Amino acid sequence: MLQGALLKIENIDVDIAINNAKKLIADEPDLSPTLRAALQVLLLLVSVLLNRATLNSKNSSKPPSSDPNRFKSSRKKSDQSTGGQKGHVGTTLKKEADPDIVEYIKLDRRSLPKGTYCDAGVVTRQLFDIDISRIVTEYQAQVLKDEQGRCFVAPFPEGVTKAVQYGKQIKAHAVYLSQYQLLPYKRIQMYFADQLKIPLSEGSLFNFNQQAFMELAQFEQICKDRLASSNVAHADETGININGKGHWLHGISNEQWTHYAPHAKRGLEAMDEIGILTRFKGILCHDHWKPYYCYSFTHALCNAHHLRELTRAWEQDKQVWAKEVAQWLLELNDVVDEAGGILKDDQVEDYRLQYRALLKKGEKESPPPERLEGVVKRGRIKRSKARNLLERLIKYESDVLRFMIHSQVPFTNNRAENDIRMMKVHQKISGCFRSMNGAKGFCRVRGYLSTCRKQGVNASLAMRLVFEQRLPDFCSNYLASEVKNAE
Numbered sequence: 402m403l404q405g406a407l408l409k410i411e412n413i414d415v416d417i418a419i420n421n422a423k424k425l426i427a428d429e430p431d432l433s434p435t436l437r438a439a440l441q442v443l444l445l446l447v448s449v450l451l452n453r454a455t456l457n458s459k460n461s462s463k464p465p466s467s468d469p470n471r472f473k474s475s476r477k478k479s480d481q482s483t484g485g486q487k488g489h490v491g492t493t494l495k496k497e498a499d500p501d502i503v504e505y506i507k508l509d510r511r512s513l514p515k516g517t518y519c520d521a522g523v524v525t526r527q528l529f530d531i532d533i534s535r536i537v538t539e540y541q542a543q544v545l546k547d548e549q550g551r552c553f554v555a556p557f558p559e560g561v562t563k564a565v566q567y568g569k570q571i572k573a574h575a576v577y578l579s580q581y582q583l584l585p586y587k588r589i590q591m592y593f594a595d596q597l598k599i600p601l602s603e604g605s606l607f608n609f610n611q612q613a614f615m616e617l618a619q620f621e622q623i624c625k626d627r628l629a630s631s632n633v634a635h636a637d638e639t640g641i642n643i644n645g646k647g648h649w650l651h652g653i654s655n656e657q658w659t660h661y662a663p664h665a666k667r668g669l670e671a672m673d674e675i676g677i678l679t680r681f682k683g684i685l686c687h688d689h690w691k692p693y694y695c696y697s698f699t700h701a702l703c704n705a706h707h708l709r710e711l712t713r714a715w716e717q718d719k720q721v722w723a724k725e726v727a728q729w730l731l732e733l734n735d736v737v738d739e740a741g742g743i744l745k746d747d748q749v750e751d752y753r754l755q756y757r758a759l760l761k762k763g764e765k766e767s768p769p770p771e772r773l774e775g776v777v778k779r780g781r782i783k784r785s786k787a788r789n790l791l792e793r794l795i796k797y798e799s800d801v802l803r804f805m806i807h808s809q810v811p812f813t814n815n816r817a818e819n820d821i822r823m824m825k826v827h828q829k830i831s832g833c834f835r836s837m838n839g840a841k842g843f844c845r846v847r848g849y850l851s852t853c854r855k856q857g858v859n860a861s862l863a864m865r866l867v868f869e870q871r872l873p874d875f876c877s878n879y880l881a882s883e884v885k886n887a888e
Contacts, residue, residue, distance in 0.1 A: 703814035
């Protein structure tokens with residue numbers, strides 16, 4: 402349920418106080434015009450500042466971490482017993498059929514009563530543990546010399562080119578810690594030095610990440626192609642800091658693929674350069690960033706954003722229609738879920754009529770502003786936030802309600818927001834990227850790891866495949882199908 406108006410400070414209803422002050426100013430005949438105007442300006446400023454102060458994560462796009470003294474609701478007491486519930490598939494240790502080490506424990510017969518005993522088998526218990534250690538492999542290439550003094554050296558394995566060098570497993574593990582676990586270089590260096598007695602310089606770590614970036618060029622193209630040809634995709638963008646300057650991170654994803662790209666711009670220039678949406682023909686879920694509407698594909702708008710804006714319109718502007726529309730959207734989402742993700746045609750038409758009726762009430766409650774007589778000003782008359790929201794909900798009705806006619810279209814754009822969230826975590830840890838190349842490297846590797854996770858490939862294996870110059874099976878299968886189609 403939506404909360405009521407929150408313009409209160411220490412149990413003082415500010416709205417009532419401001420309205421009373423306005424009434425007293427209007428009824429006071431002895432006030433000079435100058436003082437009256439000054440008081441009205443002060444009251445206006447108080448209203449504006451309070452409206453800003455009461456914005457929070459529930460009625461705007463502000464993150465929950467910015468909410469002052471945010472209240473965490475406690476869980477309701479359940480009638481169920483503690484622990485795993487009936488039917489729950491838990492995860493626990495299971496005995497391995499082929500253990501790495503087997504130690505046979507003999508029974509001391511001297512501790513047994515006198516008698517004759519025969520072997521009756523064993524009782525087994527297994528102990529799971531880890532052994533973190535380095536492995537140094539020395540290749541000794543045979544050298545043969547002929548009668549003329551010429552030397553012939555046996556070829557070393559591919560990739561072994563120096564007298565001393567790091568192996569693929571070290572590279573994969575270092576990049577995993579850097580790009581997936583988001584550890585800073587200093588902490589990775591400490592880990593390798595303390596646990597493995599292996600010295601790693603920042604330059605080496607940078608080179609490992611750069612090598613991973615280069616190796617994943619083919620994957621990035623596959624990812625772009627798959628997203629461009631998908632039926633439904635999700636898009637979002639967020640601000641990032643590169644070398645002290647503001648840039649934008651563009652994320653496009655679906656249930657199986659993730660692509661990130663940094664760019665100095667947020668709009669069409671960046672989207673065209675990335676090259677996914679220029680080829681996309683499906684349904685794109687987004688939060689109504691206007692440049693998306695410059696493309697010809699179908700749109701679906703994020704109703705989580707609508708709910709926050711509707712909450713603000715009710716709490717701050719006292720727009721009753723906004724409260725009713727928000728409650729109606731939540732109820733419709735429940736109905737769609739119960740119906741399996743899609744409604745029948747007669748239901749769709751009925752809910753469209755309900756939606757339009759609610760917005761009709763909104764037009765009466767929040768009418769468009771009128772141009773003042775004698776004021777000649779070209780262009781569109783400025784509207785309130787509530788009026789702008791109302792007009793947007795009317796104009797983009799089909800995109801707001803698309804989730805009830807397409808089973809693959811969700812109620813919100815949470816898929817994109819979840820995929821992009823780890824980028825904000827990286828920013829909190831590291832502060833910023835040092836260069837655009839560093840940002841591109843992180844985005845490509847992180848997009849690869851996110852995709853692998855969606856495809857059921859764990860991050861450690863995914864990184865090992867990179868340094869073995871192989872792609873996971875889901876990429877290889879795609880390449881094979883492309884070759885077959887070309888033939």
